[in-house]
Amino acid sequence: MSAAKGLLRDKVVLITGAAQGIGRETAVLAAEQGADLILADRSEIVEETAQAAQAAAQAERRELSVATVLADLETWDGAQKTAAAAGDIDVCINAVGGTIWAKPYDLYEPERIDAEIRRSLFPTLWMCRAVLPRMKERGAGTIVNVSSVATRGVNRVPYSAAKGGVNALTASLAMESAPAGVRVVATAPGGTEAPARRIRRGPGAQTEQEKAWFSEVVAQTVESSYLKRYGTLAEQAWPLVLLASDVASYINGTVLPVGGGDQG
Template sequence: MSALLPVGTVYPGRFDGRVVTVTGAAQGIGLVVASRIAAEGGSVILVDRSELVHEVAKELREKGFQAHSVTADLETFAGAQSAIDEARQQHGRIDVLVNNVGGTIWAKPYEHYTPEQIQAEVQRSLFPTLWTCRAVLPYLIEQRSGTIVNVSSVATRGVNRVPYAAAKGGVNAITAALALEAAPYGIRVVATAPGGTDAPARRVARGPAAQSEQEKGWYQQIVDQTVDSSLLKRYGTLDEQAAAITFLASEEASYITGTVLPVAGGDLG
């Protein structure tokens, strides 16, 4: 196991004195965000339901960074509340929450989804953000400061992922509506909307891999549409996604709230 340290530009000291909780931090975008913030001086709390998150936090500590790990099922409010409570106990405050949990489980035209699969997609990609925002908000209001960065998706306008698109549309709505409510307390709520992103093979799969030729074809339609919708005609990198998230999480973005920033090579979603 090797924690992915950022290969792009790092700004030492940008998160000095800041306590940042990152969900879905065992791999992918969440891991790179947590690593970048740690490298920039932040104290990071990595949350994931996979035990792999403990290996990531351990490796970050071995590199001299401040990192603590928490396992929790954020698809339930009880899991979200326990994770946020433990994160706050580590340093007595939370300055930033990055809500990164979510991801397509199945890829197919909507008429082929079962009711159970539709519910599972929404449970995976909407409720972790909904629950963790609710869990952290009283702490941020008490502090009268803080930033929530949600990770949405430009797949809100994409093929073969209607339930996932609906969930991420909900994340966009949370971002806009909660920003209005939270602003009087000095709290910012923002989001990025990643497009297609190249990443190493997942160590914990989101769902079953495509098996039949038809399923493989449906997934390829997503890839083709994603590239075609991007003006740059390519997938992004993990570091390109992390750069946008860490910017919005930083004090450099102090006058930005209620905004969803597409990070998709020109695809606005």
């Protein structure tokens, strides 16, 4: 998957949730594709992503400008800090999020519902708000949000609701911001194979019942994919980079499903 070259040449790209998973993979690919980077996360291992991006740029025989920002993007203060540190950017890719628990909705504790929404909606909501004024002032910019095909799925209704909010945010903000020259788009990843998370989203399944509920999520995710498998990190990163690039300049307000046929 390396045929394209220079899709993000001369672009300054801010990527949130860059320490691991889709965010990290997208950062490395963006470096290969010519971008300079600001990488944000609340974990210090985002520095390792910066190093991996440097190595990718060196392999392409180019110099890379890369900076990191440590911030809690579940908060407005964290989003403001990140936007201020990033300065003028061409692209903001919002990759923070991920389901924490898996269980039937009527068994979710209220505080866990709140936590799921704060994890998977507010970082995107806050970052869009934080970067938008400068993009509008400059008359250009692209925001690429990471949603999920799990807007339809079992045992994670709060997460589904949060990602449904990301979809609505993407569509409405695109309509509102287009006159100012700002595009807003999103991808909706399906199940994605990735290395074990070094920073866990939550405690994980503790009981046999919790393990069974999580297994139901996996089974439904695979079954909903026409290809009957999880995707790879590269298969998620490439659509994000494509939508961030000028190749996609006439795509706006769209949520692109990347779930092997699952439309979410």
